[in-house]
Amino acid sequence: MASKDRMMVTEPQEPRTPGFIWPAVICFGAIFLAGILAGFSKVAAEAGKATLAPWAGPLIAATLGIAGLFFYFRRHADWFRALSRRRRHYWTALGLAAVIGGIVGVWASFDQPANRGAIEMAFTGSLSANFAIGASLFWVIGLLVSMVIYHRSIDDHEERAWLWAGLAGWYAFIFPAPVWWVLHRAGLAPPADAMLLFVLSMVTNGVVYLWLKFR
Amino acid sequence: MNNRLKVLRAMRNWSQAELADRLDVSRQAVNAIETGKYDPSLPLAFKLARLFEMPIEEIFDDGFEG
Numbered sequence: 001m002a003s004k005d006r007m008m009v010t011e012p013q014e015p016r017t018p019g020f021i022w023p024a025v026i027c028f029g030a031i032f033l034a035g036i037l038a039g040f041s042k043v044a045a046e047a048g049k050a051t052l053a054p055w056a057g058p059l060i061a062a063t064l065g066i067a068g069l070f071f072y073f074r075r076h077a078d079w080f081r082a083l084s085r086r087r088r089h090y091w092t093a094l095g096l097a098a099v100i101g102g103i104v105g106v107w108a109s110f111d112q113p114a115n116r117g118a119i120e121m122a123f124t125g126s127l128s129a130n131f132a133i134g135a136s137l138f139w140v141i142g143l144l145v146s147m148v149i150y151h152r153s154i155d156d157h158e159e160r161a162w163l164w165a166g167l168a169g170w171y172a173f174i175f176p177a178p179v180w181w182v183l184h185r186a187g188l189a190p191p192a193d194a195m196l197l198f199v200l201s202m203v204t205n206g207v208v209y210l211w212l213k214f215r
Numbered sequence: 216m217n218n219r220l221k222v223l224r225a226m227r228n229w230s231q232a233e234l235a236d237r238l239d240v241s242r243q244a245v246n247a248i249e250t251g252k253y254d255p256s257l258p259l260a261f262k263l264a265r266l267f268e269m270p271i272e273e274i275f276d277d278g279f280e281g
Contacts (some may be wrong), residue, residue: 084239156256157244213243215252 025071027102030065034106036060058110062103070073089153093146100142104135123195163213168206173197217276223267238262241266 002111024035044051073080080088111131127135154162177197183189224245225235231249235242240259247253254275255263264271 155240
């Protein structure tokens with residue numbers, strides 16, 4: 001009996017490590033719910049019935065999504081507290097960037113008519129002034145805050161990956177941009193597309209960063 | 216630059232993650248140093264030397280034979 005009691009002594013448990021699966025499921029679930037509510041409103045409008053207010057669906061979905069994320073991270077609060085100061089800042093910066101990206105993404109999808117195609121919705125369709133101003137503020141202020149926290153928390157190895165990735169992204173801009181510009185002036189190419197150059201620069205940056213960080 | 220980090224870590228029975236925690240760097244940083252893909256900064260090299268209680272040149276070898 002005594003030996004059984006000894007065997008049943010519980011060892012101190014390591015705090016559970018949070019993963020990316022549940023936050024992703026919660027975020028996609030919230031977006032899916034917003035889509036269902038938008039579809040419900042559309043069908044109700046076509047049938048001549050009462051519809052939800054345009055802001056109600058996104059608000060319900062966002063509230064449930066934020067609540068889900070809150071409870072998920074509260075469950076892992078011990079893990080977060082056990083992290084070093086550097087790592088806490090690191091995950092705070094990444095979390096902040098993800099939340100801002102999620103808010104802008106969901107807002108963008110609801111700012112546009114439902115009958116738009118994916119390309120039109122993501123790249124070419126017109127946007128409301130409210131969204132354009134709001135998303136710009138989120139981008140600039142959010143990026144500024146999260147980048148300050150991020151750069152104060154990364155280690156040497158990641159800093160090196162970031163610097164080389166930044167340089168590669170810069171080269172991916174300064175090589176094609178003037179070429180495209182002079183080709184357009186000679187009538188050999190359409191006008192230079194700033195967003196296409198931006199995407200090229202960002203993709204190059206991301207690929208080099210991931211390669212140097214995780215190879 | 217060659218280094219003995221993997222051996223020194225194994226002698227203490229530490230995982231890469233455990234060593235990373237002690238140095239307050241990422242596990243990827245420890246892995247990159249061990250595999251020679253990244254040479255640490257001087258502050259991190261000193262941190263390693265203090266952790267293993269040995270001079271930097273006993274951990275890292277630049278191949279120079281004067």
